[in-house]
Amino acid sequence: MAGSQQGIVRIFGRGEQSALFAAIDGSVAESRVQTRVSVNELVAANANAPLATPTYDGTGQTVYPDVARIPGGLGPQGFEYWMGITLYPDGVDTTESPSILASHDGTTWVVPAGLTNPIAAPATGFWPDPDLTFDPAKRRLYLFWLGMRVAWTDNGKDWTAPFVLVSTLSGEVSPAVIKDSGGYKMWSVQKVDAGATNKIFHRTHDSLETTWPADVTECTFTPPSGKEPWHMDV
Secondary structure (H helix, E strand, C coil): CCCCCCCEEEEECCCCEEEEEEEECCCCEEEEEEEEECHHHHHHCCCCCCCCCCCCCCCCCEEEEEEEEEEEEECCCCEEEEEEEEECHHHCHHHCCEEEEEECCCCCCECCCCCCCCCCCCCCCCCCCCEEEEECCCCEEEEEECCCEEEEECCCCCCCCCEECCCCCCCEEEEEEEEECCEEEEEEEECCCCCCCEEEEEEEECCCCCCCCCCCEEEEECCCCCCCCCCEEC
16 A cells, blocks of 8 residues: 555445455555455355344334444443444335433343334435444544444533535445544445446545535545445445
């Protein structure tokens, strides 16, 4: 990887599972693709005892989990582990809207008392790609999802209305956000036709509660034939 790395991005695609790693130093970026294992092998290798993820429709069928650990816990019940997740009953993506679960041990997950899922839902369409970030200085938990939207809470139960951080670029999905000594950093990926040139987007700002500037750094890459980049984490 070239340059001084600010982050390593891992993206999984469809078809055979492939991972793309990219280092972005603010102006220079490189990427390399590694094919890992057939997705059919992964589908056949479900956990012997999968975790229960309660859902508001009663199916318990979920997708796209993202977990944040909060030392000391958050909210009146003091949950240490928080999960952003969406419904996916029988693979129906139109049910996807961001929901929240919590746990004391990372194994037994519940809906926190007083919380009603989903956190937000569109009038039409669906809102996938949840990502959680905790700000220890503010003791505030942030939930991001498709469209560069964010909501936040100080107690795990009461969430703000969705707020759009920045206007999305063409095909932009799957925001992933962290906080470090340099402020807040967001990565996202451009989803276009399989095999076409795609982009990773990188942004920085000093707040998650105000509109971000349009400045963005881009890293271009071409996935293997038949692969579509989408969900990522940092």
